[in-house]
Amino acid sequence: EVQLVESGGGLVQPGGSLRLSCAASGFTFRNYWMSWVRQAPGKGLEWVANIQQGGSEKYYVDSVRGRFTISRDNAKNSLFLQMHSLRAEDTAIYYCARLDGDFDYWGQGTLVTVSS
Amino acid sequence: QSVLTQPASVSGSPGQSITISCTGTSSDVGAYNFVAWYQQHPGKAPKLIIYDVSNRPSGVSNRFSGSKSGTTASLTISGLQAEDAADYYCSSYTTTYTRVFGGGTKLTVL
Numbered sequence: 658e659v660q661l662v663e664s665g666g667g668l669v670q671p672g673g674s675l676r677l678s679c680a681a682s683g684f685t686f687r688n689y690w691m692s693w694v695r696q697a698p699g700k701g702l703e704w705v706a707n708i709q710q711g712g713s714e715k716y717y718v719d720s721v722r723g724r725f726t727i728s729r730d731n732a733k734n735s736l737f738l739q740m741h742s743l744r745a746e747d748t749a750i751y752y753c754a755r756l757d758g759d760f761d762y763w764g765q766g767t768l769v770t771v772s773s
Numbered sequence: 774q775s776v777l778t779q780p781a782s783v784s785g786s787p788g789q790s791i792t793i794s795c796t797g798t799s800s801d802v803g804a805y806n807f808v809a810w811y812q813q814h815p816g817k818a819p820k821l822i823i824y825d826v827s828n829r830p831s832g833v834s835n836r837f838s839g840s841k842s843g844t845t846a847s848l849t850i851s852g853l854q855a856e857d858a859a860d861y862y863c864s865s866y867t868t869t870y871t872r873v874f875g876g877g878t879k880l881t882v883l
Binding site: 692694701702703717759765766 | 830864
């Protein structure tokens with residue numbers, strides 16, 4: 658059974674940093690693109706970033722490029738999102754998703770709140 | 774990176790059919806057959822219900838169907854059931870190797 662479990666969310670002040678993790682199991686992690694998708698409270702889904710199987714190709718939404726970095730550790734079946742210079746508008750539930758053409762499996766999400 | 778355009782809400786009675794549209798551009802929906810639809814119930818993670826415009830993942834009811842014409846994709850739900858009440862999102866691959874979602878449509882089953 659495919660499982661994606663996010664962690665690392667919490668309350669952070671504007672301008673702060675946070676690192677999210679996603680532990681994957683139930684499939685051969687190194688064979689798949691992976692993604693982060695976020696959802697602000699009461700709002701719609703927003704794609705944040707993708708990373709290729711080996712980690713060499715990465716793509717970001719314009720609003721986070723230069724502040725967020727997606728990475729992965731295939732030996733540990735883990736996906737990461739390093740977030741810097743956080744803003745109030747980054748407040749959201751952050752979902753880890755497997756990308757097999759489309760986002761076919763999702764985690765339950767981890768909440769990031771940016772507030773003073 | 775624009776958001777795809779969906780109606781904010783649609784409604785229908787049990788047993789009826791409804792259609793949700795998703796309008797993009799020639800750089801996303803119109804460029805590839807990589808349009809997907811997701812169902813999200815309150816407090817839950819999204820679930821893939823249609824991929825590659827019109828394909829259903831294993832286990833998804835055949836009451837859900839998808840299509841595309843030009844820069845507009847559509848999701849049709851036939852034989853509406855109470856459990857179909859949820860938010861629905863479309864998404865598309867883009868010509869800049871990114872992904873974009875629609876703003877979401879709230880389906881109310883009357």
